[in-house]
Amino acid sequence: MKSAWSEREAQAIVDRYALEGIGPDLALRIYSTRLLGGEPSLVLHGGGNTSIKALTTDLLGEVTEVVCVKASGGDMAFIDETRMPALRLDRLRKLRTLDSLRDEDMTLILRDALIDPMAPSPSVETLLHAFLPHKFVDHTHANAVLSLTDQEDSDLFCADVYGSRMGIVPYIMPGFGLAVRAAGIYELKPKVEGLILQKHGIVTFGGSARESYDRMIEMVTLAEERLAKNRKAVFVPAPIPGPVAPLVDVAPILRGVVSIKDERTEGAWRRPILDFRTSPAILNFVNGTELARYAQAGVVTPDHVIRTKIWPLIVSVPEAGRPVEFKRNALNAASTFVEYYKSYFARHNVRAGGALRMVDPQPRVVLVPGLGLFGLGRTSRDAMIAADLATCAIETITDAEAVGRFASISEAEMFDMEYWPPEQAKLAEARELPLSGQVAVITGAAGAIGVATAKAFMEAGAEVALLDLDKTATEAKARTISPAAFAVRCDVTSAASVRAAFDEVVGAFGGVDIVVSNAGAAWQGRIGEVDEEVLRKSFELNFYGHQRVAQAAVRIMLAQGTGGCLLFNVSKQAVNPGANFGPYGLPKAATLLLVRQYALEYGGDGIRANAVNADRVRSGLLTDDFIKERSTARGVSEKDYMSGNLLGREVTPEDVAQAFVAQALALKTTADVMTVDGGNIAAALR
Ligand SMILES: [Zn+2]
Numbered sequence: 001m002k003s004a005w006s007e008r009e010a011q012a013i014v015d016r017y018a019l020e021g022i023g024p025d026l027a028l029r030i031y032s033t034r035l036l037g038g039e040p041s042l043v044l045h046g047g048g049n050t051s052i053k054a055l056t057t058d059l060l061g062e063v064t065e066v067v068c069v070k071a072s073g074g075d076m077a078f079i080d081e082t083r084m085p086a087l088r089l090d091r092l093r094k095l096r097t098l099d100s101l102r103d104e105d106m107t108l109i110l111r112d113a114l115i116d117p118m119a120p121s122p123s124v125e126t127l128l129h130a131f132l133p134h135k136f137v138d139h140t141h142a143n144a145v146l147s148l149t150d151q152e153d154s155d156l157f158c159a160d161v162y163g164s165r166m167g168i169v170p171y172i173m174p175g176f177g178l179a180v181r182a183a184g185i186y187e188l189k190p191k192v193e194g195l196i197l198q199k200h201g202i203v204t205f206g207g208s209a210r211e212s213y214d215r216m217i218e219m220v221t222l223a224e225e226r227l228a229k230n231r232k233a234v235f236v237p238a239p240i241p242g243p244v245a246p247l248v249d250v251a252p253i254l255r256g257v258v259s260i261k262d263e264r265t266e267g268a269w270r271r272p273i274l275d276f277r278t279s280p281a282i283l284n285f286v287n288g289t290e291l292a293r294y295a296q297a298g299v300v301t302p303d304h305v306i307r308t309k310i311w312p313l314i315v316s317v318p319e320a321g322r323p324v325e326f327k328r329n330a331l332n333a334a335s336t337f338v339e340y341y342k343s344y345f346a347r348h349n350v351r352a353g354g355a356l357r358m359v360d361p362q363p364r365v366v367l368v369p370g371l372g373l374f375g376l377g378r379t380s381r382d383a384m385i386a387a388d389l390a391t392c393a394i395e396t397i398t399d400a401e402a403v404g405r406f407a408s409i410s411e412a413e414m415f416d417m418e419y420w421p422p423e424q425a426k427l428a429e430a431r432e433l434p435l436s437g438q439v440a441v442i443t444g445a446a447g448a449i450g451v452a453t454a455k456a457f458m459e460a461g462a463e464v465a466l467l468d469l470d471k472t473a474t475e476a477k478a479r480t481i482s483p484a485a486f487a488v489r490c491d492v493t494s495a496a497s498v499r500a501a502f503d504e505v506v507g508a509f510g511g512v513d514i515v516v517s518n519a520g521a522a523w524q525g526r527i528g529e530v531d532e533e534v535l536r537k538s539f540e541l542n543f544y545g546h547q548r549v550a551q552a553a554v555r556i557m558l559a560q561g562t563g564g565c566l567l568f569n570v571s572k573q574a575v576n577p578g579a580n581f582g583p584y585g586l587p588k589a590a591t592l593l594l595v596r597q598y599a600l601e602y603g604g605d606g607i608r609a610n611a612v613n614a615d616r617v618r619s620g621l622l623t624d625d626f627i628k629e630r631s632t633a634r635g636v637s638e639k640d641y642m643s644g645n646l647l648g649r650e651v652t653p654e655d656v657a658q659a660f661v662a663q664a665l666a667l668k669t670t671a672d673v674m675t676v677d678g679g680n681i682a683a684a685l686r
Contacts (some may be wrong), residue, residue, distance in 0.1 A: 001144075001220045004035045005213060022081060025052060026068070028209035029136065032078055033577075035213065037076025042140040042220070042250050044392055045385045046073045046426070047303045048201070049127035051137045052209075053339070056086055058115050062118055065089045067130050071120040073426045085119035092130035096183065101176040103421050124422040126181035132186060134205035141201040141301040143392060144223035147399035149198045150300055152407045158196055161226045165217060167192040171199045171409050173416055174302065192220055199409050200301055215315055231402040235288030243320040244370035247276055248503045249559075250295040250318045251325070251374070255511040256377065256560035257330045258313070260338075267606060267667040270563045271437040272362060273463055274510025275383035276370025277391055285394045285480040286367045296368060300396040300407025302417040304389045306427055307382075310344070310414045312390065313337045313363035317370040319354045323559070348415035355418050359427075365390040377435050378430070380463050380484055380509060392594040433461025434665055441502070443467045443492055443521030446474045447620040449569065452653035453516050455481045461515065465505045467492075491543035492519045502552040509558050514664050518547045518569040519587075522621045527582035535583050542587035550598055552608060562608025565664050568595050569656070570673065572615040576683035591674065599671035608670035610663040613685075614656045614678035616642060645678025 003231075010031050017027035029052040036042050036050065049070040058064045060660040066086040070076065074083045077409040091113040095101060102107075110122055129137045160166045167185040172178045182195055182203070193215045194204035202219060208211035241508050260270035279601070281591045288294070296311045316329040341361040349356050364386045368376040375387025396457055408414070417423060438459040444450045445466030458464045458481055466481075467490035478485035490501035503513055523529070523538040550566050557564035573585030574592040591611075598609035616622065631641035642650040659674045666672075673685055 001224060003217045004039070005210065007683065010207045010210075017081075017591060022419065023054075023134070025054060025209070026081060026084075028282040029068070029084070030081065032136075032138070032209040032213040033070065033076050035078045035423050036138060036140055036216065037079065040388075040392070041143045041218075041395075042077055043330075044141075044372055044618055045307070045387050046075050047137075047301075048076055049123040049125050049129070050079075050139065052084075052137050053089065053124075053637075054086075056115060058088075064115065066115060067092065067126070069122045069126045069129050072422070073588045074120070074123075083120065083130050085122045086115040087113040087122060087126065087130070088115065089130060092127060094182065095127065095176070096131055098176075102633050103175060104191055106176055106420060121557060124420075125178075127176055128174075128182055128203070131146070131179045131183035132205060134212070136208055136209050136214045137205045138216050139203045140216060140220075140222065141303055141394045142216075142220045143300075144203045144220050144227055145196060146199070147227055147299045147403070148223050148394045148442065149196060149200075150396065150400050150406055150408060151404045153404060153498075154198050154407075155233065157226070157404070158198070161222050162196065162219070164189065164191075165193055166202075166273065167195040169195050169197050171197075171413065172422070173413065174200070175420070175422070175554035185372065185588050198681045199302075199407075202473070227399045231404075234398055234401045235284060235290060237284070237287045238289040238291075238369065240287065240317055240370045241319055243292070243317040245320045245323065245326065247371065248506045249320075249323060250368065251276065251506050252373060252511040252559035253318075253323060254315070254330060254368070254374065255368055256562050257327065257334045259275055259562045260362060260367065261559070265667060267563060268376075269437075271382045271513065271560075271562055272376040272378065272510070273383040273437060273439065274366075274421070275375040275377075275380065275387040276372060276507065276510070277375070277387050279391075281398065282372050282391065283370075285313075285398055286369050286371075287372065291367065291369065294397055294401055294406050297397075297406055298395045298411070298414055300408070302414065304393065305414055305418045306423045307364060307386050308389050308393070309341070309364045310418070311337075311363075312365035312367045312373070314367045318368060321668070332438070336364070337361075344411065345413065348412060348419075351412070352419070359424075370556055374510065378432070381665075382430075383510075394664055395430065406435075417629045433459075435460040435514075435661075438467070438513040438664075439460045439505065439511055440514040441465045441467060441505055441512055441549075441553065441666070442518055443567075444468065444515040444544075445487075446477045447518070448653040449614070449617060449656050450518050451477050451481070452517075452657040453518065453660050454478070454485060456654070456657035457514070457516075457664070458482055458485060460665075462664075463507070463509050467501050468519070482519065492517075492549055493540050498548045498552050502556060506556060512553055512556045512564070513560075513562070514565045514567065515549060516567045516569070516660050517549045519545055519549075520571075520621070521568060522581070522582045523583035525583050526580055530583055535586070540588070540589045542584065544591045546591045550594070550609075554602060556608050557602075558605060561605075563608070565612060566595075566598055566607065566609040567660050568592075568609070568611040570595070570611040570613050572613050572675075572677055572680060572683040575685060576680065595673070596671050603670055608663075610666075610670060610674070612656055612659045612663070613673055613675045613683065614651060614659075615680060615683065616645070617644070617651050617653055617655060617656060643678065645677060646681070650677045651678050 051069040068084040083597040204215035259271040311525035358431040440462040446468035475487040478487040491497040574588040
């Protein structure tokens, strides 16, 4: 592993912090923490932690010796001084004399020792840092070190690679016990440059940020060099029977298979978002004949268990053209997984006196021979984290098997980590929103109503794909909503384009649950004289566009088998024609019937179909120029023109967006038309 330290960058950060009155030690502590955090083979997503011991002035003005430790769950790559809470060292050191310390008490004592009572909670590994005497302490879960210590013969590997340079700490759960054990091993051999935490990670320390960092790089490099020697070929591939089904066919089936009914409301599901990964290394791993052995042997470091669970779900090869068979096999595998998870929980909960509450038993990682892996989560971010950790585990296990035989900690040890309150607390911070776990596709998404709708669905917790004609413009709109909003090019007048767009969405999230079919444009003409071509163009977009989008969505929803929701932007023109708007209103009237047809034919599959009839909304169809022209022609102000309805209120794109969200949430409502027009009796539905 190459050192990323740059004296020029280090000096720049020291100079920058000096302006804020922060000394060079803390500045360099932040610098080297970011370097370690920026290297994915050392730490991922909040893993690892670093510390510095220093003097500070407390709130009463007294100079106090403190240890500043990375905040719990914080990402090392983006650390700053506000995410390095300071704790009174004398208070923490007193704990060394205790025989044991309950987790709840440790959490309270750590908070009580904070210099700033409002600071974020410090890392669950704070005591490990506090009990070691060094000014700088760095801790990572380096893949190479894990590959060497996740072994049946890990002592031999450690002795061979590190001799007496590193203290070797046998596996013990993080927390008070590990901190005491690690400090004890250090004190027996005070010349060591760091500690190997077997089946967990590595600690290095030093008198300066640079010394501790350099030791980390050197010790990891020694592990990498050992892994490069005397490798045996891994893994023997199992035969793949024939062509493998493509990702876009496999993902919706899998997503449906791992979804579970939400017992609180009939018709509701707990669905995961899927993040797909594949590479030659992943395929080599998932195609191995012994996949069930090495993939289910346990986690590569206890830090992963809350994100990946102990084991992945392994399914059969998805053969092209045989979706029914694949679905049946995958359902069996998933139900076996869930049953095993429940029995694992029950078995180990006995040790806790039955006091723990089981988290959902769904898998977090799915391995698909012939295809790759999926990370699963309630949000795309959680799915991405699970996929990253699974990819990291594959690298680590592959290297472990190339030099020996992969071995993890025991099932009981993994359970203790999975249900350790400080670990569960990291997940508990995530807020469950009403549309969490659902994927919403919005067409015509670069327009005013489209953007407002995408934003409203995202705020309700859904993952959002914005579909529109111009990819660049749509991307720009997506960025105004969230970095997680996904932009896709789609021309709803082309069946191939619609199909390709939905494939892209499935590739990104694993499926589709909600569609807001919103793309449309207005053509005008007096109906007795209008050119037939104008009418055809309008039907192509304002009727067939909706039909193509609904058809593409239904295909995916049926493969998932977890219902779904089709929402259509119809128009008041569908029920209350305006003069010269025939070319627009006629296809919209057909679309209103289309909504009912879908509601009728797919209700049995749990797929709902609803519409919004909006009127006089400022948008691409009703431009500012047009509003000016119309209001002048009628001799009223623009404001009076826009709010010329029963309530006297202007209808906004946000009002329309909220109507779509309400329909998506109304699980017992289908074939509904919601009117968002401020009140227009002539357009009221009977
Ligand atoms: Zn750790």
